[in-house]
Amino acid sequence: MKTADDSFRRRVLALVRRIPPGRVATYGDVAAGAGKPRAARAVGNIMKGCSGAGVPCHRVVAAGGLVGGYGGNETLKRALLRAEGVLIRARRIHDFEERRWRNRGRSTT
DNA sequence: TAATTGACTTCGC
């Protein structure tokens, strides 16, 4: 591993870990928070390579609040999010814009 | 080192 600079990967993981329960973030948001708003795909790859390492990757969804990824276990992802208070409509998060976590100074709590 | 893949995003049909 550590093919590219860990900085990016490490920042992405750190951001995802900072996502509080009941909140969600898009790959693009996480990538942007890591310093590369165009690295959404890379974020997905990072998740795949670091999922389970204490990173709540289930709180990371695609753009528009579209639930997916998670190795194809979107059902599980959906269940986890719902368990945290995030309502899901079909394959999308209800009030996604409101549930969307922003990497601001605080966690909106 | 180069080429391919992928848990993405956005526009177009």
Add this chain to the structure above:
DNA sequence: GGCGAAGCCAATT
């Protein structure tokens, strides 16, 4: 609303 193509970045082979 669903499917397809182009673009961007990192990981994997």
